Amino acid sequence: MGMGWQEWPLIVFTVFGQCVAGGIIIMGLAQIAGGLSERQSQSLHRMMLVLWVLMGLAFVLSTMHLGSPFRALNSLYRLGSSGLSNEIGGGALFFAVGGIYWLLAVLGKMPRVLGNAWLLLTMALGLFFVYLMTRVYQIDTVPTWNNGYTTLNFFLTVLLGGSALGVLLLRAAGLNVPGRRILSLLSIAGLLVAVCAVILQTVALTGIHSSVQQASALIPWYGQLMVWRLLLIAIGLGCWIYPLARRNQAGLASIMLGCLLVVAGEVIGRGVFYGLHMTVGMAIAG
DSSP states (O other): OOOOGGGHHHHHHHHHHHHHHHHHHHHHHHHHHSOOOHHHHHHHHHHHHHHHHHHHHHHHHHGGGGSSGGGTTGGGTTTTTOHHHHHHHHHHHHHHHHHHHHHHHHTTOSOHHHHHHHHHHHHHHHHHHHHHHHHHTOOTTOTTTSSHHHHHHHHHHHHHHHHHHHHHHHHHTTOOOTTHHHHHHHHHHHHHHHHHHHHHHHHHHTTOEESSOBGGGSOTTHHHHHHHHHHHHHHHHHHHHHHHHTTOOOOHHHHHHHHHHHHHHHHHHHHHHHHTOOOOTTOEEO
16 A cells, blocks of 8 residues: 555656646647747747657656566557557657657748648647546556546646646747636636545545455545645646736746646646555455
8 A cells, every 4th residue: 555656657657748738738829829920939849849858758768667668669569459559659649740740840841821730630639648548547447547537637637737837838938828817717727626526536435445455545645645736736836827817927937836846746646546556356346
């Protein structure tokens, strides 16, 4: 029993992958609807490199879960029938399409109209990649994962972590965040949904048990850890939302701190998620 830190490669892969999927949406919308000049667009694309570096790092670290990086290709052999194969295939497609877009845009070889369509496709592939992630954990024999909370929490990371990362990169590029008031409201709403999800899932865990295990006892510090998770996310979001409420632009250092806090909160939440792994056993109720 305890936190699932032994699964740290998967923690990094899922959190980073979901943050990148959210970040590309924020940056993509800024490029498509932000009315950027050519110089501003170039600055945005230079900062977009950070997304693909994080995505590449996530993929490299994820191979450690397989025991050897050379086994990564083997996991693609069951595309269409295996959740793991679909996840890796979907992630690779998202990475490739987004990476090619970035390369052509940086080289000045991407026409704006085609680039906008390509960006929209990349955003959709990012969300599809996250959906495929959720399917990996919808396992009948693991009742603590096989529920809607898994899907909800993965997409909340897209919203909360992705927003924080996207805002950070746009401000680092010297750009304003288009629709930032709407984005701040969505982020606050996402935090409230996360609070509700924690409360409801805590209640649900009390009704899940096997003949030898009680789900609510898998992580003795579950309540405290989730409080820390939500507190870090709230403070992190506040680092850029609070100045906005006062009609000011948050400083880059403040936004960077906020992004780190939000990601740290999501890492704690994902560690709890992996710590809740419990197979059916001899009997199951709940």
